[in-house]
Amino acid sequence: MTNFLISLLIFLPKTLLGFFIVHRIWPERCWQTLVIKLVSGFVLGAGISSALMLFALRAGIPPSTYARSEFGFTVFLLITMTILTYHSQPLQIKHLLNVLRQKTNISWPETALLVILLLAFILSSGTFIYYSFQHPHGFSDAWTIWNNLARYIFRSNDAGLIFDTARYFRIHYDYPAMYSMNIAGAWSVLQSDSTRTPIAFTFLGVFAIPVALWASVSYLKGNLQGAIVATIALMTPHFGLTVGQYSDVFLALNILLTGIFLYSYQIKSETRFLLLAGLMAGFAAWTKNEGLLFLAISGAVSDWLVIRNHRTKHFLAFIAGMSLPLLVVIFFKTNVFYRSDLASSPEKSLLHLLDISRYMQIAWAYLTYSWRFGDWPISPVLILSVYAILVRFSAEIKNGFAILSLLVLQQTGYFLIYLITPHDLDWHIYTSLTRLLLHTYPLALFWLFIALNSPYKGTSETCSSPSTSATPT
Amino acid sequence: MLTKEKRILLAIVLTVVSLLSGLYVFFVKPPLVLTRDSGAQNWEARMKPVKQALPTEVKTVGYVSDLDLIDNPTRENFFAEIDEFSLTAYSMIPRMVRQGLNYEWIIGNFNKPEFRKYLDKNLPSGYELHDMGFGIYLIHVNTP
Numbered sequence: 055m056t057n058f059l060i061s062l063l064i065f066l067p068k069t070l071l072g073f074f075i076v077h078r079i080w081p082e083r084c085w086q087t088l089v090i091k092l093v094s095g096f097v098l099g100a101g102i103s104s105a106l107m108l109f110a111l112r113a114g115i116p117p118s119t120y121a122r123s124e125f126g127f128t129v130f131l132l133i134t135m136t137i138l139t140y141h142s143q144p145l146q147i148k149h150l151l152n153v154l155r156q157k158t159n160i161s162w163p164e165t166a167l168l169v170i171l172l173l174a175f176i177l178s179s180g181t182f183i184y185y186s187f188q189h190p191h192g193f194s195d196a197w198t199i200w201n202n203l204a205r206y207i208f209r210s211n212d213a214g215l216i217f218d219t220a221r222y223f224r225i226h227y228d229y230p231a232m233y234s235m236n237i238a239g240a241w242s243v244l245q246s247d248s249t250r251t252p253i254a255f256t257f258l259g260v261f262a263i264p265v266a267l268w269a270s271v272s273y274l275k276g277n278l279q280g281a282i283v284a285t286i287a288l289m290t291p292h293f294g295l296t297v298g299q300y301s302d303v304f305l306a307l308n309i310l311l312t313g314i315f316l317y318s319y320q321i322k323s324e325t326r327f328l329l330l331a332g333l334m335a336g337f338a339a340w341t342k343n344e345g346l347l348f349l350a351i352s353g354a355v356s357d358w359l360v361i362r363n364h365r366t367k368h369f370l371a372f373i374a375g376m377s378l379p380l381l382v383v384i385f386f387k388t389n390v391f392y393r394s395d396l397a398s399s400p401e402k403s404l405l406h407l408l409d410i411s412r413y414m415q416i417a418w419a420y421l422t423y424s425w426r427f428g429d430w431p432i433s434p435v436l437i438l439s440v441y442a443i444l445v446r447f448s449a450e451i452k453n454g455f456a457i458l459s460l461l462v463l464q465q466t467g468y469f470l471i472y473l474i475t476p477h478d479l480d481w482h483i484y485t486s487l488t489r490l491l492l493h494t495y496p497l498a499l500f501w502l503f504i505a506l507n508s509p510y511k512g513t514s515e516t517c518s519s520p521s522t523s524a525t526p527t
Numbered sequence: 528m529l530t531k532e533k534r535i536l537l538a539i540v541l542t543v544v545s546l547l548s549g550l551y552v553f554f555v556k557p558p559l560v561l562t563r564d565s566g567a568q569n570w571e572a573r574m575k576p577v578k579q580a581l582p583t584e585v586k587t588v589g590y591v592s593d594l595d596l597i598d599n600p601t602r603e604n605f606f607a608e609i610d611e612f613s614l615t616a617y618s619m620i621p622r623m624v625r626q627g628l629n630y631e632w633i634i635g636n637f638n639k640p641e642f643r644k645y646l647d648k649n650l651p652s653g654y655e656l657h658d659m660g661f662g663i664y665l666i667h668v669n670t671p
């Protein structure tokens with residue numbers, strides 16, 4: 055347990071540094087925005103740190119030297135920034151502390167739902183830790199792709215190894231290295247390849263999702279609605295995948311945050327949200343290959359939003375956000391051996407596209423896997439549908455079209471990949487569809503609970519509008 | 528449209544149902560993948576003596592298994608092989624493990640007794656065979 059807790063702490067400095075960057079872009083202060091920024095800071099910190107490590111390795115700096123220097127420098131930077139900010143803008147720090155100390159009169163329904171939420175968090179996190187400790191090495195993709203690369207980087211301490219694919223074994227050499235670089239970096243700081251480190255990193259990714267949903271839905275629809283969606287997310291964490299120490303949960307987090315920022319842009323028309331959405335979507339591509347598809351889709355949706363707002367120049371903010379992460383992906387892909395396992399001849403792809411039975415088979419799989427998603431005794435789809443019929447959709451549903459487009463287009467992309475896959479279709483669906491549904495599940499929950507009526511607004515009104523923000527600009 | 532009180536009640540019912548459903552998945556009927564042994568920990572333990580026996584300067588080792596002895600491997604044979612090879616490769620990191628016999632040091636993973644005949648046929652005479660337990664062998668081919 056000690057190594058698990060120490061590993062959690064190792065990821066704290068880069069998370070806080072990421073938080074400072076996001077806070078600089080989006081200075082609004084209330085508990086919900088601070089929490090969203092903290093989660094975004096985790097994604098940004100992990101993304102930037104892994105990208106810098108990649109460039110350091112290319113420059114010939116040994117992984118352990120780089121990782122320990124980065125850790126020390128990040129801690130130093132955080133301390134310096136805190137001191138400087140306190141001296142130059144003491145009011146800002148005091149305001150930040152006041153937000154955290156702020157006491158509000160919480161109604162009894164909010165108290166009841168917060169107690170249930172707390173219970174859900176304890177149960178879910180305790181169960182995750184229990185099963186993760188039972189499977190300290192994760193499942194097969196961890197040994198062959200994710201922790202596998204981290205182990206080579208850490209144990210060899212050889213800067214050039216990752217770029218020389220003839221010297222190591224990895225099932226897909228071109229799979230993005232965000233996860234592996236973070237694990238290798240943390241092991242280098244710890245000076246031990248403890249199995250608790252990937253568990254701690256995955257823990258942060260898994261539970262960042264309900265936390266982000268809780269804060270964002272509370273911010274937009276009130277605390278009650280936020281507590282409901284977070285409880286559901288905590289109780290459908292899909293441990294079968296997350297305990298396996300795969301990168302999918304991090305992609306799901308990136309997709310959710312991109313959706314949250316695009317929605318924020320849609321209702322506020324502030325370019326800062328497009329910049330943040332671009333960053334999150336860009337780092338999605340640095341997390342998993344499916345993130346490249348998501349980057350293209352989120353780019354198209356952003357473009358549609360800015361055109362609809364007659365502010366086409368705003369699209370530059372999205373481009374600015376996604377550019378650097380995309381360059382990292384291109385740099386990585388051009389420096390390692392690349393061979394797509396989904397490529398097949400155009401003739402074969404065309405034959406597959408014309409085969410109606412494949413459409414039926416994939417559509418049926420989508421229906422059954424979605425119905426069973428979460429492994430509840432009664433399908434969450436049924437339970438949430440009944441709830442939606444009873445509470446009805448609110449007027450905000452019209453703003454949710456962009457979010458809905460993101461998740462529908464992403465799944466449509468996966469559907470098309472299944473159509474042309476050169477692999478046995480049954481096997482391909484069996485080994486991947488639950489993972490692919492997990493990618494957009496948090497965003498689907500976000501869309502649903504933004505679109506549905508909330509029981510009532512609760513006590514979060516002070517934070518629901520930018521005009522009420524105490525943000526100095 | 529439901530009243531505020533009814534919506535609050537419904538919200539509490541939904542979260543309690545979620546909580547109970549989660550409890551069911553966590554404790555009553557968890558996914559099979561969580562309750563069965565993946566074998567990774569045992570494999571790490573099996574590979575420990577191999578790692579200790581290998582000279583430190585050895586960077587690449589060969590790998591041979593029962594699959595090489597079968598003329599027509601089944602899908603099950605093939606999938607078992609994928610897991611065991613990848614676990615071996617994972618355990619041996621930072622050394623590289625490659626399938627084949629063209630190496631000075633080779634890891635053998637055998638359950639079938641006829642593996643000796645296979646090795647005698649395909650390796651130069653005088654090779655050393657070290658039994659590391661659990662069907663794992665470390666083979667040293669003496670090269671001139």
